[in-house]
Amino acid sequence: METKKMTCLECPRGCQLEINVDTLEVTGNTCPRGEAFAKAEITNPLRVLTTTVRINSKTEVMLPVRTQTGMPKAKMFDAMEVIKGVRVNAPIFVGDVVVSDLCGTGVDLIATKNVRE
Amino acid sequence: MYDLIVIGGGPAGLAAAYSAWENGLRKILILERDRELGGILNQCIHNGFGVKTFGEALSGPEYASRFEDMVASTEIEAKTDTMVLDISPDRTVHAINPKDGYVSFQAKSVILAMGCRERTRGAISIPGTRPSGVFSAGTAQRYMNIDGFMVGKRVVILGSGDIGLIMARRLTLEGAKVLACVEVMPHSSGLRANIARCLNDFDIPLMLSHTVTDIHGDKRITGVTVSAVDDHMVPIPGTEQEFECDTLLLSVGLVPENELTKSAGIDLDPRTRGAVVYENRETTMDGVFACGNVLHVHDLVDFVSEEATFAGKAAAEYVLNGDKGENYYSVKTSGGVTYTVPQRIHKGLGEEKINLYLRVNRTLPKAEIVVKRDGEELARFRKTHLAPGEMQSVVFTGDLLETAGSSDEIEVALEV
Ligand SMILES: Cc1cc2nc3c(=O)[nH]c(=O)nc-3n(C[C@H](O)[C@H](O)[C@H](O)COP(=O)(O)OP(=O)(O)OC[C@H]3O[C@@H](n4cnc5c(N)ncnc54)[C@H](O)[C@@H]3O)c2cc1C
Ligand code: SF4
Numbered sequence: 378m379e380t381k382k383m384t385c386l387e388c389p390r391g392c393q394l395e396i397n398v399d400t401l402e403v404t405g406n407t408c409p410r411g412e413a414f415a416k417a418e419i420t421n422p423l424r425v426l427t428t429t430v431r432i433n434s435k436t437e438v439m440l441p442v443r444t445q446t447g448m449p450k451a452k453m454f455d456a457m458e459v460i461k462g463v464r465v466n467a468p469i470f471v472g473d474v475v476v477s478d479l480c481g482t483g484v485d486l487i488a489t490k491n492v493r494e
Numbered sequence: 495m496y497d498l499i500v501i502g503g504g505p506a507g508l509a510a511a512y513s514a515w516e517n518g519l520r521k522i523l524i525l526e527r528d529r530e531l532g533g534i535l536n537q538c539i540h541n542g543f544g545v546k547t548f549g550e551a552l553s554g555p556e557y558a559s560r561f562e563d564m565v566a567s568t569e570i571e572a573k574t575d576t577m578v579l580d581i582s583p584d585r586t587v588h589a590i591n592p593k594d595g596y597v598s599f600q601a602k603s604v605i606l607a608m609g610c611r612e613r614t615r616g617a618i619s620i621p622g623t624r625p626s627g628v629f630s631a632g633t634a635q636r637y638m639n640i641d642g643f644m645v646g647k648r649v650v651i652l653g654s655g656d657i658g659l660i661m662a663r664r665l666t667l668e669g670a671k672v673l674a675c676v677e678v679m680p681h682s683s684g685l686r687a688n689i690a691r692c693l694n695d696f697d698i699p700l701m702l703s704h705t706v707t708d709i710h711g712d713k714r715i716t717g718v719t720v721s722a723v724d725d726h727m728v729p730i731p732g733t734e735q736e737f738e739c740d741t742l743l744l745s746v747g748l749v750p751e752n753e754l755t756k757s758a759g760i761d762l763d764p765r766t767r768g769a770v771v772y773e774n775r776e777t778t779m780d781g782v783f784a785c786g787n788v789l790h791v792h793d794l795v796d797f798v799s800e801e802a803t804f805a806g807k808a809a810a811e812y813v814l815n816g817d818k819g820e821n822y823y824s825v826k827t828s829g830g831v832t833y834t835v836p837q838r839i840h841k842g843l844g845e846e847k848i849n850l851y852l853r854v855n856r857t858l859p860k861a862e863i864v865v866k867r868d869g870e871e872l873a874r875f876r877k878t879h880l881a882p883g884e885m886q887s888v889v890f891t892g893d894l895l896e897t898a899g900s901s902d903e904i905e906v907a908l909e910v
Contacts, residue, residue, distance in 0.1 A: 384690035388545045389794055390879065391686035407878075424691065427540045427553055428667060429639055436529075439642040441539035441555050450695065457667050471559050489539065490555035 383418055385411040423447025426456055427489075430475060434467035434492050441489045442475050448484045456480050467492045497521045497813050498806075499587050499601040501578045501754065504533020506786020507607035508561035509799040513806025514605075515568045518814055522570045523599060525589055527577035531565075532558035533609055534787075535795065537636045540660050542687075546796035557795060578608075581758045585781055603781045603809040606755055606769065607802065610748040610787040612657070620652075622709030625716075631657040631745035635664070644668060646741025650718050651675045652706045654682035654689070656793065656883075658745025663692035672698050673737050676720050678705040678727055681857055683747070683883040685793060705729065706742065715742055748791045755784070765833040766790040772822060773836045773848045774808035775801065780817060783809050790835050790851070793885055797851065801835075804849060823867075823895060823904045830855045830908040831863070832882070839904065843892025850888050854908055857881045862909045863888055868899030 379398040384391050387410040394405045396415040403412040417423055425447050429439040448456065456479050465475055469488050476486040497519040500507045503526030511522050530536065535543070538554030545551055548560065565572070576591040581604060588598045612630040627646060629637075634645045635657065647670050651658045654677040662672045675693060680703050682689055693700050701720065707729050708719035722733035750768040761770040761778040768789040769777040776783050785805035786798045812818075822838040834852045852863070858880040865873045865888070872895060875888045895904060 384686045386687050386691050388551075389542065389685055389687060391690070392879070393686075424695070425541050425551065426667075428664075429539060429642065431642065437640075439639060441553055441639065443539075443541055443553050453667065457669075471556055489541075489553040490536075491559055 381415075381419060383415065385414050386424075387411060387414050422450040424450045424453065426453055426486075428457065428460055430460060431464045432467060432469070432492060433464065435494045437467070437490075437492050440465060440469060440475070440492060442486050443489050444479060444482075445485045445487050448479065448482045452480050452482055456482075456486075460486065467494055495521070496523050496599055496601040498523070498603045498605065498809050499585075499599055500524045500605045500607055501581075501587065502526060502533065502607035502609055502786070502788065503528070503531035503572060503574070504607060504609050504786065504798075505535055505558060505561060505795050506609070506788070506798050506802040506805075507531075507533070507605070508558070508565050509802035510605045510607055510783075510785055510806040510809070511570050512561065512564045512568065513803040514810045515570055515806075517807045517810035519810045520569065522568075523601075524565075524570065524572040525576045525578050525587070526572065526574045529574055531562055531572060531574065534632075537632070537639045538660075539639045540664070543795050546794070547799055554795075561799070578754060581754060581782070583759070583779065602813045603783065605802075605805050605809055606777070606782065606784040606788050607786045607805075608751045608754065608788040610750045610791055612744075613747045613749055614744070620706055620709060622718075623711060625709065625711040625714050627711070627715035627740055628709065628742045628744065631655070631661045631743045634741075634743050635661055638664060638668070644670070645743075646670060646739070648673060648739040649741040649743060650706070650720070650737050650739045651743045651745060653677065653745035653747070654684050654700060654702075655745040655747055656684045656688050658743060659684045659688040659692040661743055661745070662698050663696060666696045666698070670741075672696070673739060674699045674701050674720070676701045676704045676706060678703070678723055681882070685883060686881075707734065709742065715740060718742055748787065750788045750791065752788060755788070758782070763833065763837055766835060768835070770837045771835060772818070772838045772840055773804075773843070773850075774811070774818065774840070775805040775836070776808060776812070776818070781809075781812055783812075790833070793883060797885060797887065800849070801851070823902055825850070826903050826905045827852070828905055828907045831906050834906050839892070839895065841892075841895075846892045847889055848892060850890075850906070852886050852888070852906060853882060854880050854886065855882060858910060864907045864909050865890065865894070866899075866905040866907060867895060867903070868901045869905075870898040872897055872904075 535554035543557035
């Protein structure tokens with residue numbers, strides 16, 4: 378029986394999870410989100426990517442952005458390459474899509490700050 | 495005359511001002527020295543904020559914008575680019591601002607929400623030269639996330655606090671090589687989740703019980719020496735390892751920013767380095783309250799907002815109903831509790847809820863936090879996954895303290 382240990386990343390509590398790779402039985406989680414997290418970790422681990430893009434604005438140089446939901450961890454560096462070439466214009470608001478379907482992941486990159494001018 | 499002046503427009507100041515508004519105050523002014531509101535959150539572009547408050551993981555600017563919107567929906571005034579210099583005992587607040595020059599405002603109540611500042615190299619004393627390329631992790635974060643320039647290509651991080659961990663990932667994603675995160679203690683002070691997603695995800699080694707013992711380079715840093723330390727944190731000769739790097743980030747902790755508090759003559763707690771407060775977050779100066787990182791360093795912004803809400807409500811009660819007086823229990827700690835906030839609890843609170851925050855001195859899978867008076871147990875709270883880096887909170891009502899004993903002291907103890 379092979380098991381894998383990991384820290385749950387779904388909330389700041391950081392429960393120590395253990396998953397049985399064969400039966401997919403999860404222990405150590407305090408809530409159901411931990412179970413789903415452990416299962417994803419051994420198949421297709423997901424992470425929210427947060428970074429910045431350049432913005433043409435009177436007040437800001439950089440606009441903080443993040444993926445709307447988790448994206449495949451394995452594609453994070455490819456995504457960073459794409460994001461490097463992006464420049465946006467003010468005004469832009471929290472939740473506005475900056476890049477849609479980032480690297481074919483189906484996940485959008487969104488603005489996380491209001492820049493009015 | 496203002497009902498309330500809030501000093502600092504970070505998450506603590508914003509939530510405190512909004513809570514005071516909700517509780518009936520109308521003339522409220524926020525003074526912020528930066529060009530924008532939001533405080534340190536503006537540079538914390540990573541996500542993970544607000545899981546407790548909003549049930550979703552937001553980035554720092556996103557979390558701040560929610561509170562900015564709440565404040566904007568009221569008639570609360572805010573002045574940015576305004577640095578507060580002094581508070582007099584009659585609650586006159588003295589400030590400077592590039593447009594108006596020197597200004598002063600009088601207020602019926604004041605909330606201190608100035609946040610905290612990073613410890614610098616001077617505070618930890620590393621031998622070696624003083625080349626450029628040595629930054630505090632927060633300064634590097636500001637350069638990268640707000641000003642948009644990269645700080646280095648080959649990086650060593652000293653200290654494993656959350657800011658250092660977050661910056662390890664940020665630098666790696668931007669193409670730098672982070673060689674190691676070096677921590678003098680046998681455990682990290684950062685959140686477990688941050689160790690997993692910022693170091694382990696990118697195979698960055700965490701060197702526990704190690705420290706930087708030398709810095710090399712003339713103009714720009716060219717490398718550092720890292721050594722193992724013994725149980726007394728003394729470097730062990732013969733364990734030196736050399737790392738070639740162009741950047742060293744220091745993530746060695748935060749200190750509440752209490753110059754104003756000190757010069758106003760408010761009592762400080764040497765353990766928290768913040769003001770001594772009552773359960774309503776009132777300081778030892780009449781009508782002056784404190785909340786957020788200026789009071790004690792919080793690891794989660796959700797607790798900052800929660801605490802700020804108590805302070806805002808208390809300021810409103812003070813202005814509308816008068817002072818709660820000085821009849822209080824002092825809170826003592828024992829058995830591994832390193833501090834509590836509040837340090838004092840007013841007597842006669844009845845059914846009013848008391849939110850007590852505390853930290854413990856070691857990592858424990860589970861333990862109990864016991865509230866006692868004259869050695870008699872009043873309440874017991876079961877906790878799991880305790881660690882020095884993770885603040886604990888317990889809630890009880892005022893009348894609980896009257897159920898046993900006769901002492902003016904309440905004890906908060908850790909029992910394993
Ligand atoms: C790098 C970093 C990463 C973090 N990561 C997380 C995370 O992932 N998740 C999470 O939940 N929490 C996180 N936190 C914690 C959270 O951001 C802080 O606890 C929170 O920002 C503290 O709020 P505050 O309002 O007390 O202080 P601050 O945000 O520091 O605000 C204080 C404000 O007061 C102003 N000020 C100070 N002195 C004066 C003066 N004399 N006159 C006028 N204005 C003044 C300052 O300019 C500042 O704007 C992180 C903190 C840091 C530093
Ligand atoms: S299992 Fe649930 S409580 Fe534990 S860290 Fe994950 S999300 Fe949080």
